[in-house]
Amino acid sequence: xxxxxxxxxxxxxxxxxLDVTKGSEGLMNLLAGVKVPGVNMDALVASQRDNLEAVSxxxxxxxxxxxxxxxxxxxxxxxxxQELTAAIDGLAKGGSPQAIVAMETELARKAxxxxxxxMRELAEIVVKANQQATEAIVRRIPASIDEIKxxxxxxxxxxx
Numbered sequence: 001x002x003x004x005x006x007x008x009x010x011x012x013x014x015x016x017x018l019d020v021t022k023g024s025e026g027l028m029n030l031l032a033g034v035k036v037p038g039v040n041m042d043a044l045v046a047s048q049r050d051n052l053e054a055v056s057x058x059x060x061x062x063x064x065x066x067x068x069x070x071x072x073x074x075x076x077x078x079x080x081x082q083e084l085t086a087a088i089d090g091l092a093k094g095g096s097p098q099a100i101v102a103m104e105t106e107l108a109r110k111a112x113x114x115x116x117x118x119m120r121e122l123a124e125i126v127v128k129a130n131q132q133a134t135e136a137i138v139r140r141i142p143a144s145i146d147e148i149k150x151x152x153x154x155x156x157x158x159x160x
Contacts, residue, residue: 024052040151047147054140058133065129072125076118083114 032045087107091100 024048038152043147043150047144047151050147051140051144054136057136061132061136062129065126065133068125068129069122072122083110 028045028049031048032041034041090103090107094100095103
């Protein structure tokens with residue numbers, strides 16, 4: 001179990017290191033130096049930096065969701081192994097055919113109830129992660145629209 005946890009931890013760190021804002025800083029600086037008539041390049045660059053930060057925040061939220069699902073799956077695997085061991089021990093004790101059928105029926109009922117509960121829990125984890133990732137982008141949209149208007153305005157001329 002420790003090996004799976006370690007792999008999950010290493011994978012999460014590797015994904016977390018993929019920050020879209022790091023590689024784009026040079027591009028933003030280059031873009032800031034370009035002069036386009038009728039376009040406020042400083043406002044455009046500032047807007048794009050904010051957009052990249054919103055995408056990065058969405059990526060972090062999605063990563064947290066992936067991590068939560070992975071941890072949840074590890075927990076389920078551990079619980080399933082414990083339940084399987086207990087079930088095998090119970091069935092190994094034997095008994096009358098009726099007692100064995102009753103134990104198997106109870107095991108099936110518990111397994112079904114557990115599966116339904118686990119699916120509900122998984123849905124909650126995924127919905128939460130999706131909401132957090134989406135909120136980062138949705139919060140950015142109104143400001144981005146306003147910034148588009150500013151981008152298309154010329155900066156004031158010095159001395160005017």
